[in-house]
Amino acid sequence: MLKVPEHQVAGRQAIDGKLGPLIDNSGHFYKPLQDDDERGTRELTFYHSFSSNTRIPHHIRRFFPVFHGTQLLKASDRSGLRPHLVLQDITSDHLNPSILDIKIGSRTWYLEASNDYIQNCFHRDKTxxxxxxxxxxxxLQIYNxxxxxxxxxxxxxxxxxDDVRSVLRKFVSSNVGPEPDCCFAGSVYGGCDxxxxxxxxxxxxxxxxxxxHFRSCSxxxxxxxESFLRGKTPFAEVKLIDFAHVVDGNGVIDHNFLGGLCSFIKFVSQVLADSKGSTMEDKI
Amino acid sequence: MLKVPEHQVAGRQAIDGKLGPLIDNSGHFYKPLQDDDERGTRELTFYHSFSSNTRIPHHIRRFFPVFHGTQLLKASDRSGLRPHLVLQDITSDHLNPSILDIKIGSRTWYLEASNDYIQNCFHRDKTxxxxxxxxxxxxLQIYNxxxxxxxxxxxxxxxxxDDVRSVLRKFVSSNVGPEPDCCFAGSVYGGCDxxxxxxxxxxxxxxxxxxxHFRSCSxxxxxxxESFLRGKTPFAEVKLIDFAHVVDGNGVIDHNFLGGLCSFIKFVSQVLADSKGSTMEDKI
Incomplete structure (x- = not known):
């Protein structure tokens, strides 16, 4: 039985008769292929290329949802049968997961895109x-x-x-009020896992x-x-999603994604450092 | 006696009665402050801030030209006295230096700039x-x-x-023809210095x-x-120049510069790796 994902925090949603992804109870995520532009084709091409690419190290493959091919399914907008990507539902192992969806890169457009697309992205990126x-x-969704x-x-x-800093603090806090306690920062952001x-x-x-080159990728x-509160092993994950705008790297590193990732890393590091600082102060 | 720099490879030049930098024989570089926009003021503000900033590590300060304050000098366009930044002339210790001037970053504009400036940069960046x-x-200039x-x-x-790859190869070759030999790659790009x-x-x-944030900085x-050819110690340098568009980082890393720098590093690494490969093959 297919249903609308409960924990989707961004992107097109299969509600009010719209086209969007569906999930089942076996841990599969069905993402409809768009037929009105090249996005669907590009995402499918990426998954095919990536899953058969022997140059992807094993520890990097873990960052990507598992790809199970495509399947014809009744689309959520009741438009009939439509091909869907069959992917791993990365939220299925989680009970009430707190989730942040972060689009990485200081530019979401790319040279191969249409002028209209570039102008839209350019405006959105600036604002x-x-x-x-x-x-x-x-x-995002943060459980409390x-x-x-x-x-x-x-x-x-x-x-x-400042809002971003605040969200990164709330994500690892027991409270989401104006003064988040960051009590999970050490175990969620820090440590070797x-x-x-x-x-x-x-x-x-x-x-x-x-x-x-991962344009507009999250x-x-x-x-x-809840697992933490019940004393279970920490289970924090980092996954890359949304590959509808991935283009060939042509022998050049993805400096746009890398620069943005470094900036995000600095933000996370600062929350972690501040939380250690406050713990030290609490002890003094 | 002030004169036009012999080894300037980019930027405004003090030729044909235009406004541009001058040098003397004591290793000073005099850069006129523009009065038609904020660039001059911004560059002066940066040098003042940077030179008095105690949080700049010593090994990082070496990447920047030494700042000796400002001085009123006769401008090269004969418009009369004009304040000039007095900087270290970084080419003065070199005999026939080969030089590459690389503007780092995938975006040269910044949010604080005027709309016209942003549009000009946007177009130039894309093309x-x-x-x-x-x-x-x-x-660039490459000596042979x-x-x-x-x-x-x-x-x-x-x-x-591909042109960029070729230039990076020619820069460390004894020849600048279509098949550069990269014979200086190991000593100029490689090694602990x-x-x-x-x-x-x-x-x-x-x-x-x-x-x-170092926008439009090189x-x-x-x-x-020639020193190499005469058997002298290698003397390769890396310097940052042009700070007319430096803006406050506001607690965020300069992801634009960092991403571009990482991309440039990858290009240099590839030339170095290829040159090692070809040396190995030559030996076999």
């Missing part, structure tokens, strides 16, 4: 944190005792640098790989606060 | 290698036995990725510093082929 920070938060804090798209789009270490792994690969951070 | 490679070569190879501005502006090591040092700083590579 969000994309140009200033090298990334922007596209969507009373449910999810999931600000609306308009609010998210208007985030400033933490998000910061994963992001640094990704950075090292991007300093070298010249095969793909880094998804997932973390399961 | 040069700035967007595609994250940097562009702005000017018959003198300097110094392609004109129009030619340089039309450089493709080589250009690659210096660029990596710079990269490490840019991964951390959030004080300045990395200058200098290297003295």
């Amino acid at each position: 969000t944190t994309t140009v200033s920070l090298g990334f922007r938060i596209c969507g 005792e009373s449910g999810f804090w999931k600000p609306g798209r308009k609010l998210v789009r208007n985030f400033t640098a 933490g998000i910061l270490e994963r992001l640094l792994e990704l950075k090292t690969w991007f300093e070298d790989q010249t095969m793909y 880094v998804l951070l997932l973390f399961d606060k | 040069t290698t700035t967007v595609s490679l994250g940097f562009r070569i702005c000017g 036995e018959s003198g300097f190879w110094k392609p004109g501005r129009k030619l340089v502006r039309n450089f493709t990725a 080589g250009i690659l090591e210096r660029l990596l040092e710079l990269k490490t700083w840019f991964e951390d510093q959030t004080m300045y 990395v200058l590579l200098l290297f003295d082929k």
